[in-house]
Amino acid sequence: MLGKCENILLGIGAAAVILLGLLITASVVTRSLFGIALPDTIVLVRELMVAAIILPLAATTAARNHVSVSFFTDRLSARIRGWCIIFGSIVGMLALLPLIYAAGREFIHLASSGSFYFGDLNLPKWPGRAIFVVGIAVCWIRLLTLAVTDIRAGAETTGLAESGH
DSSP states (O other), X not given: OXXXXXXXXXXXXXXXXXXXXXXXXXXXXXXXXXXXXXXXXXXXXXXXXXXXXXXXXXXXXXXXXSOXXXXXXXXXXXXXXXXXXXXXXXXXXXXXXXXXXXXXXXXHHHHHHTOBOOSSSOOBSHHHHHHHHHHXXXXXXXXXXXXXXXXXXXXXXXXXXXXXX
16 A cells, blocks of 8 residues: 555656646746746746655655665675664654654644735645645655564564564
8 A cells, every 4th residue: 555655646746847847848938938927937846846856755765766875885794784774764764753743733834824825826835735744754654664674674684583682
């Protein structure tokens, strides 16, 4: 189920990238050829960028495709590298918790107050915050599942499971 959710978010993120390209192109063309500015382009681009960057995070995490610098860990044994990966997942989970909390509070505040961007379209602020919360929360859940899976695999390969630790 988590994989399906990640694929849906990945698809939405990809759609956001396509929409970004179309919106920016349309904005440049209408401004250059007709001298007309599309309304609230900057707000729309900013909100679409959140979706394009945040929503695919869980799928990227599941594929273990984050940018990494491994010149140090490549010199370590496979067992120690495995524990470094587990440590990284746990640190990532801890780092995301304050973001989830703060973004959740911000989303609740904006949704309940009815805040909107001042512009021609009066777009509400809460959708972008909701996208951020969902993307980060699903990424946190994926990190948790990876950490648990890696800990189980590490315990089996290091003998921790047999000793009861």
